[in-house]
Structures are given as structure tokens and as C-alpha cells.
Amino acid sequence: MTLDHVSFADRFDGISGSAIREIFKMIAKPDMISFAGGNPSPSALPDALVDQFAHDVLSANGKQILQYGATEGYPPFLESLKAYAEEKTGARNLSILPVTGSTQAMDLLCKALINPGDVILVEDPTFLGNMQCMHLYQAQLVPVPSDENGLLLDALEDAMKTYHPKMLYIIPNFQNPTGKTLALERRKPVAMLAAQYGVVVAEDDPYRDLRYTGVPLPSIKSFDEEGWVVFLGSFSKVISPGMRVGFLAGDSSIIRKCTLGKQSTDLHTANLTQAIVDKFLREHILDQHIPEICKGYGAQLNAMLSDLVTFPEGTVYTRPEGGLFIWIELPEGIDTKELLPLAVERHVAYVPGTHFYARGGHHNTLRLNFSNSSIPQIHQGMDILREVFRNAIH
């Protein structure tokens, strides 16, 4: 029998792969100005420190690092990570699970909670990588509308009443893709609605430390009295995405289920990368490293915003206080997915906004990343995009 006869699992019905991952391949050329992806700036990647710390931990503790580890995490890292997570979330008595990037955090949460057909409430638009994860667990995604201050509480409560969701997925700070931040006064109500209706909140917060203006807001988790909020943390934006280290923090019953799931998902996260991140925490490197990153990224954000002023009339865009992305709505009728090949031909890339909507549509939107391009590249790339979009109007 030829392999054409193999039948794949139903969970892959309609899954064609992450649009961003496919765009990455299309634009893998050296002279491309990429506003796609969410890559940190090369200058923000601490390669010399990682080199030094890798040597430090391997020479001090190499045999333990190379041996099998516990699914629950590399013991020294668990200690430093607990303190770090409590500081970030402002919550206490957290159970913590180090994971292989916060991508795995989402996978394990879905594994723990989602049966086929279960409803997950998502922002509209939201991070497409995690939507693919939810689709692979055959969840039903129900988008909840936002305004400039994030999720609308009335709409959220209506959706909880109507759909009896298992989970709410939310990125409260500098959301991907919009750059929006959930307002302070909406944070406690989100936690309270979750407890009222028995909905697990996946609070995904990879961008928290990349704040360029304004003041940090308390996490949703900090308002969580019953344990329904699970915090998804990442070191991808403040140390390195290539090391794949993130964490889950929440109530012990949910974390325990995720730990059981992780036993047969990858057994444990590599000890070496956990040990390196542990060194960053113990030596308080992020205290200096993050302000340095933010200085650069803030200037890049402002450069891109200044270019947007001259975009075609009717263009609307967010003015994020942090994070990696600006969200743009062009005048109706412009189809950013159709125009992407024209932009790529001229060596500029972005992600069409339609991919971030659970129900598609919104063809006049796009997401721009500013962290991975220099200021001259930003001006050059934005000049080209402006022209591509102007030409599409006339």
C-alpha cells in the first residue's frame, strides 16, 4: 500500500501551518527589511554573556546539566524563577513550571484543559501562533471585541454567559498583534469574571518588560483570588528566543496537570538553557539589560510612528507604549495579503492582518514589527510600503 493511504489525525483538518512561519521562509534573503516576525534586534541578543554563563554552569555543574533532569525543572532555576515570577506577577504562592518557550506553555495548557469543541475566548485579533495551537486541540475560538483599552468587559461577560468557555486567552500588555494594553481598571474585573463563570485565564505576557513610556500595570494574576488565572512567561524577548525558555505560573492543580502533560511532551526542558537563564536571574543581569534594549526599541518605535503620519489618508494605527508591534488599518479596499508579494519584491515584508483574526476578514489591516530593523532600515522600508499602498489606491 502506498503512503498516499495514510490518514492523518482529524486535528489537522484545515491546518496549513503558521502564516508567519511561511512568510519567514519567503523572506529569508540577506537584504530583506523585515517588519514581519517578532524577532529581537541582534544587538539585543547577549551572546557574549550566554557564552560566559554556558561555560560557568558547565564547568561548575556539567554532569548534572548533561544528565536527565526533573520534568518539574532544573532545581537552581526553579528557585530563582519563583522569585522572578512572583515579582513579575505580584502574586504569591505560585506553582511554577519551566517550559520549552512559552509556545509550550500554551500547548500544555490546552493539553490539560481542552476537549474537542470546547470554547476558547480570544481577543480579536490575536496571536496567530497560539490560535494554531488551539485549533490543533480542536477548540472552538470565539473572538471578543476590544476598544483602544483592550477587551470590552460587557462583551466578555456576554461571551462567558453565552458560550460557557473553558478558557480566555489574553495578552494584556502591548498585545500581539495590536500593541494595545488592557487598561488598569479592566484587570481586576477580568479576574473576577473568570472566577464567577469558572473560566481559566491564560495571561500571556511576553512583552511586559518592553515598556518605553508610561508605568507598568499589575498583572491580571495579581487580582486572582481563586486560582483561575495562569500566567505564561517568556525569556524570548529579554534574553533569547533561540534558547526556548519560558514558564507557567499558577495554581498547583493546573500546573500539576501541565507537568503530567510535559512528561510525555519533551520530558523536561534542556537543563543547559535553564541553567543559563538561571545565571541571568541570579546575577541580576536583566536590571541593566532591559533598559538598554528598551532605549533602542523605543527609538525604533518612534521612527516607525513618524513615518506612518505620511501614509495614505484614512490610515489608522495604534501608538503602543511598548512591545514589538504597531497595528495598522489602511483605507477600506486595500488588501494587504494581495500586496505582500509586491512589497517582498521590493525587499520589504510585513504580516497581513487577516491572519490574526479567528474568523478572517479585515483585509485592509497589517502588523508591523520595529525591533528587528535599524532606524535607517525603518525609514527605507516604510517609504516603500507607503508607495505600495498608495499605488493600490490609485
Added chain:
Amino acid sequence: MTLDHVSFADRFDGISGSAIREIFKMIAKPDMISFAGGNPSPSALPDALVDQFAHDVLSANGKQILQYGATEGYPPFLESLKAYAEEKTGARNLSILPVTGSTQAMDLLCKALINPGDVILVEDPTFLGNMQCMHLYQAQLVPVPSDENGLLLDALEDAMKTYHPKMLYIIPNFQNPTGKTLALERRKPVAMLAAQYGVVVAEDDPYRDLRYTGVPLPSIKSFDEEGWVVFLGSFSKVISPGMRVGFLAGDSSIIRKCTLGKQSTDLHTANLTQAIVDKFLREHILDQHIPEICKGYGAQLNAMLSDLVTFPEGTVYTRPEGGLFIWIELPEGIDTKELLPLAVERHVAYVPGTHFYARGGHHNTLRLNFSNSSIPQIHQGMDILREVFRNAIH
């Protein structure tokens, strides 16, 4: 609403965690002689080389290693890994996917193929970690009997006819837990039966290189003409389990589905650990490293076998040509699970055999690991076990 009201996914019904992982925690004491687990000997873990290679790759290529990578793998590693996988399997035109330990290989294969209720044929007994993975995908496990030369072909064909399985899971070399090896003359028939009945074979081969006597046998994959066999490779036993690097090798259609699954499972395996294993392959370190490991492990195996001669009358055990495990059947009536606490009290640990059976039972069996104990520890631990089991008879 308190969190007691959370309902976890159905896939966790009946899942209480890997028995081995739980035993690990029970025996985490410094003076324990552990014949449980499958840990490499500390002396087999090349910490100095990993330290040097980490520095080599980070100083040469640190920015790329710290940045996001492709789900498909770190490009230099993909190149060296392809050559390595073709040499190991004796197969050509393989699609390859580096994964976060071969634990993830199994998770991705199940994600790609298994709907709830699908049948997976397994050896009887088989590796319990991967049984947990299959249970989490709600597969129905059907055990197929073996003799001393591995799976019985008639029984295998009967099971394929009767159950229309989606997959056969098999460890052909120095099987976990029995140490048995699938005879040469059964390998081509397994590949042919798979193609005849349209069954994907997951050929899990982590122990291949740990051969102490006899000659290496061709892989099942080498006899695969239609692409139904997927090879699961691991560097855990020949470099380091703590680095979590393994691979899938097979037909492009199956590997592509696994790659899509991996996008939302952990995005990609850490670039740093992939780059370090790449150095091991490029510098042909394993050519010298593996014979050194085998010399030590072969002596440890023989020490343990020599102790078994004096075990209670009626004890039967395998005499593996390689791998990490000996499988023991004690006289009927002895319950190794009941006796484990007595052994642990005397600082010796093993894994009761019942955990490795898809349908339980077989309470008089146990698995012993010899790689993680010195020869004096082996003699000391085996003296204690002999006494514990003798006392249980009288």
C-alpha cells in the same frame, strides 16, 4: 467559583503520571543504588567537550543561535544530521526533523496520526513513558506477544488484520524494558506487513550504538519501500539526555505533518543544543566516544548478569547484547511492586515490571538498569535485592 470546579481534558482520565518519574522522586537520595531509570553513567557524559563546543558555537555564531530558528531545524545541524541518520538507518532520501528529545518525536507522531480510539500495537511489555504519551492521545493500546527474538510475526499480522491499527510502536534493538533485539529475519517482514496493512511503524532506536557483543543489524527502516516506517533517533544515550536533542526521519509527508505540529508545540528545539550536537557529528567525536562508553557498560552488564546466577531458583532473565536494561521474571507469587519499598529502605531501587505492560499484571517481573551504577555498587545492590526477594519466598 473555587478552582475545584475546573474540569480537565478527558485525555487525562486515568493518567496518574509516569511511574518511573515518580520512583525517581522517591529515590532522590545521595546514597541510593539506583537500578531504576535509564540514566547514562556520569562518566559517559562528555561535560568538558560540551563546555568547549558551547563556547565554539556561541563565539562563532552566537547571534544566530540566540535568535528565533526554523521549526525545521538549525541549518548546519540539519546537514550533519541527515548524513548521520542515513548512516544509522541505512535508508536514503530521508526527511529529517530535529526534536526536543525523542520523547517529542513520539508526541509529534501521535499528534500527526492518532484520533481518540485509534489502535496502536505495542510490544508486551514496552517503554512506559511512550505508553503515557499514547494514552494522552486516547489511543487504544493492543499488545503483541514476543519470544526471545522479538515480536512474533504471526501474532503481528493477526493483530493488524483484527484491529486495523494506525501505528506499530517498536524498539528493535535492546528493547526497553526487556533488552531483547528483533531478529534480522523478522525485520523485513515487519516493514512489509506495515505496507501491506497500511500501518505506520514508529521504529524507536535510542540504544542502537550501545552494543557490547554481536553485530549491528539493519534497521526496519532500511527495508521500507513505501515510506510507512518512521525512525525515532536520540542523542540521549550517546551524548547527553539533559540536552534534549533527538530526531525524526522518514517520508516527507509524515515529517511535514510533525513539523506543523511542532510549530505550536515548542516552535523549534533550542538552537544551542542543536549546534552542540552538530559539533559532535562534524568532529566525528562519537567514533571514539561510543566505544569508550560501551566498554564500561559491557563490564557493568556482565557484573549484573553474574550476580543473577545466584538469584532464587526459578528466576529467568534476559542476556542482552547491548542497551541499558536486564529484564527479570522472579518465581510466581513474588510481587515486585509490593517489595519495592523494602528495597528502597535498604537503598536499592528498580522499576516493577507491571508498569511496562499495557494491560498490567506480571507482578513477578522487574527491570534493572546497569549503566548508572559502578561495578561495586552493582554487586552490593544485587546482594540486597537477592535477599529481599529470597525473604519474600520464605
